[in-house]
Amino acid sequence: MTELNQITLTFIQQTLSRFICGFYVRFQAEFKIEKYFTEK
Known part of the structure; x- marks a missing residue:
């Protein structure tokens, strides 16, 4: 039982x-895609 639990x-x-x-x-x-589009 202990083995199964493990x-x-x-x-x-x-x-x-x-x-x-x-x-x-x-x-x-x-997040990177969002940042990329916001910077453009």
Whole structure:
């Protein structure tokens, strides 16, 4: 049972970090595009 919990915890952590990373990258890209258009 403890082993299963550990696997689930690792899976959740990986999914969470991947989601946060993807969100951050998308946010950065949108911010740069917005800045680019405002400067022009």
